[in-house]
Amino acid sequence: MTTRWTAVRVLRDRTAGRCLAAVVVSGFGTSALWLASGVWVKDLTGSDGLAALCMLAMWAPTLAGPLLGTLADRHRRRPLLVALSLFMAVLLLTLCAVDGPEELWLLYAVLFVYGAAGTVHDAAESALVAGAVDRSLLGDFNGLRMTANEGMKLLAPLAGAGLYTAYGGPGVAVLDAASFLAAALVYLSLRVREERPAPAREGGRSATAEGVRHLWADAGLRPLVLAGGVTMLCAGVSGALTYAVVEDLGHSPAYAGVLYAVQGAGSVTVGLLSGPALRRLGARRFAAYGISLLAVAVALRAVPYDPAAWACAAAVGVGLPAALIAVLTGVQQRTPGPLLGRVTATAGTLVHTPNVIGLAAGAVLVELLGHRAQLVVLGVVLGVTAAVLLGQSPASADRTAARSASDASPA
Numbered sequence: 001m002t003t004r005w006t007a008v009r010v011l012r013d014r015t016a017g018r019c020l021a022a023v024v025v026s027g028f029g030t031s032a033l034w035l036a037s038g039v040w041v042k043d044l045t046g047s048d049g050l051a052a053l054c055m056l057a058m059w060a061p062t063l064a065g066p067l068l069g070t071l072a073d074r075h076r077r078r079p080l081l082v083a084l085s086l087f088m089a090v091l092l093l094t095l096c097a098v099d100g101p102e103e104l105w106l107l108y109a110v111l112f113v114y115g116a117a118g119t120v121h122d123a124a125e126s127a128l129v130a131g132a133v134d135r136s137l138l139g140d141f142n143g144l145r146m147t148a149n150e151g152m153k154l155l156a157p158l159a160g161a162g163l164y165t166a167y168g169g170p171g172v173a174v175l176d177a178a179s180f181l182a183a184a185l186v187y188l189s190l191r192v193r194e195e196r197p198a199p200a201r202e203g204g205r206s207a208t209a210e211g212v213r214h215l216w217a218d219a220g221l222r223p224l225v226l227a228g229g230v231t232m233l234c235a236g237v238s239g240a241l242t243y244a245v246v247e248d249l250g251h252s253p254a255y256a257g258v259l260y261a262v263q264g265a266g267s268v269t270v271g272l273l274s275g276p277a278l279r280r281l282g283a284r285r286f287a288a289y290g291i292s293l294l295a296v297a298v299a300l301r302a303v304p305y306d307p308a309a310w311a312c313a314a315a316v317g318v319g320l321p322a323a324l325i326a327v328l329t330g331v332q333q334r335t336p337g338p339l340l341g342r343v344t345a346t347a348g349t350l351v352h353t354p355n356v357i358g359l360a361a362g363a364v365l366v367e368l369l370g371h372r373a374q375l376v377v378l379g380v381v382l383g384v385t386a387a388v389l390l391g392q393s394p395a396s397a398d399r400t401a402a403r404s405a406s407d408a409s410p411a
Contacts, residue, residue, distance in 0.1 A: 010140045010275075015132040015192055019125060022186040023145055026085070027152040029179030030118075032160030032172050033092075034058070037111060039161075040169035044101050057108045059356050061116035062349050066212055068116060069123040069345025073211075073338060077128035078190055084121050085184035088114065092180065095173035107169075119345055127340035130332040132192045139283075139329045140275030146321050147271030154264045211342025214335065219392075221334055221347075224287060227389045228327040228351040231291050234378045234385075235320055236358020237365065238298050244371035248304045259313040266317020274325045283330035284389060290322025291386040299379025302372035327351055 011017045037054040041047070061068065072080065091110055098107050133141055163171045215221055246255045270290075278286050297315035300308055327347060335343045365374060 010133075010137050010144055013133060013137070015190055016129065016137065016141050018186050018190055019129055020141070020144055020148055022081075022085075022125075022183040024148045024152065025179045025186065026183040027149050027179075028156045028159070029176030031152045031156030032163070033114075033176045035156075036160045036164045036169055036172035037107065039164060040098075040172075041104065041107070044104065050104070053108065054111055056356075057111040058115040058118075059352075061112060061119055062352055064116070065119055065123075065345035065349030066209075066342060068119045069211060069342040069348075071120050072123040072127055072341025072345070075124075077124040077131075077341075078187055078192055080124045081121060081128065081187045082184050084117050084124070085180045085187060088117055089177045089180040089184065092173045092177040096170040098169060119348065120341075122348060123341040123345040126328065126332060126344040127337065128192065130335075130340055131337055135333060136279065137275065138332050139278030139325065142325045142328050142332075143271040143274030143278075145271070146274070146325055147268045150264050150267040150271065150317075150321070154261065211339050211346050214339050215331075215343050215346050215350075218334055220284065221330055221343075223389055223392050224284060224327055224330050225347050225350050227287060227291065227385050228323050228347075229354045230385045231294065231320065231323045231382065232351055233354035233358040234298065234382050235294070235316075236355040236360075237362035238301070238316075238358075238375065238378055240359050240362025241301075241366055241371040241374060244366050245301055245309065245375075248371070249306060249309055250304075259309060262310055262313040263317035266314040267321045268317075270318045270321050271325070274322065277322075278326065278329055283326040283333070284392060287323045287326035287330075288386045288389040290319040290326065291382055291389065292319075294319030294323070295379045295382035295386060298382060299376050302375040324351070 011020070034055070038051040041054055042051040045051075091113060095107060095110055097103060129141060130138065160172050160175070163175055215225065242256050242259065246252075246259070249255065274286070281289065293315050297312040297319060301312045303309075328344070331344055331347050332340065362374075
């Protein structure tokens with residue numbers, strides 16, 4: 001009852017509800033394009049390696065998260081979100097010109113810009129929501145945001161595959177452009193009051209480093225973000241072992257889709273429950289319990305038994321998003337508004353980049369080592385990470401956070 005009530009409070013909040021609507025419409029197009037871009041390249045070239053570069057092109061800009069996040073702090077967030085959405089809607093239409101391997105450079109360039117714009121977009125949206133939504137509801141909002149994203153991942157690939165079959169890659173690009181246009185209209189409808197950002201006291205690298213310094217100096221955020229990074233590294237390695245797990249179960253590779261669907265259902269569930277859980281446990285314990293559940297689930301993936309595989313997939317779907325929701329909510333609650341874009345983007349870089357590294361490492365290790373031993377080791381690493389996070393003193397973290405927030409606020 002409490003979960004439903006707080007979820008309704010979020011949806012009734014004009015800003016939160018419309019930001020969620022923007023997440024849904026733009027996320028639908030993004031999820032569809034992620035699938036279609038790799039298939040598109042595969043059809044044009046027949047190369048698995050070139051198809052895999054699509055994901056790399058979209059993820060690479062996150063490495064510049066601290067720098068890109070600075071843009072979200074130097075402009076009012078709502079106009080920036082509108083401008084980014086309109087820009088991406090126009091840019092995606094250029095993909096209609098991709099008709100053969102000789103135009104692939106355009107696809108990769110658009111995907112790279114897509115990733116960079118997405119990094120700025122996420123930082124600006126996080127800062128906008130943190131300033132406009134009641135702080136007690138931030139966990140609920142981030143949970144519902146996760147639910148919306150996971151829901152799109154379950155539905156959009158099917159729509160994207162159907163559209164690609166009927167109209168090819170350009171059809172999916174037009175769908176994504178339309179989703180960005182719809183998101184721009186939603187952001188335009190927001191009625192939020194934003195002060196013009198104060199002129200930067202520092203420029204260039206110094207302004208970017210200010211967000212990094214705040215994140216590192218906060219004894220509550222630093223271990224939370226580092227634990228998130230280790231978790232995503234292990235999740236990346238574990239994800240690369242999925243097809244080995246499926247083969248060990250005696251199924252065809254297509255069975256991986258069933259496990260991903262079960263995992264997605266777990267993510268939708270934890271998104272609905274995260275708000276009340278965060279209020280009861282706090283970000284640190286919520287993340288630690290989620291990582292603990294993930295540790296058990298990853299280790300038990302080594303058991304070649306279908307019911308165990310289903311249970312582990314659902315547990316991964318619950319545990320992994322719990323850590324991500326806790327990190328984002330912690331950043332929003334413990335960071336001064338003028339720094340929130342930079343700190344959000346920096347945290348995103350530290351948390352999500354290890355996932356890409358883990359996927360690459362897992363792809364190599366699965367050919368060299370047995371997947372069962374790797375899964376057990378990953379479970380141990382995740383268990384240690386959760387124990388270290390639980391061992392942190394919350395009182396000390398809060399004292400440091402209060403001091404660093406005061407130091408970071410503009411005079």
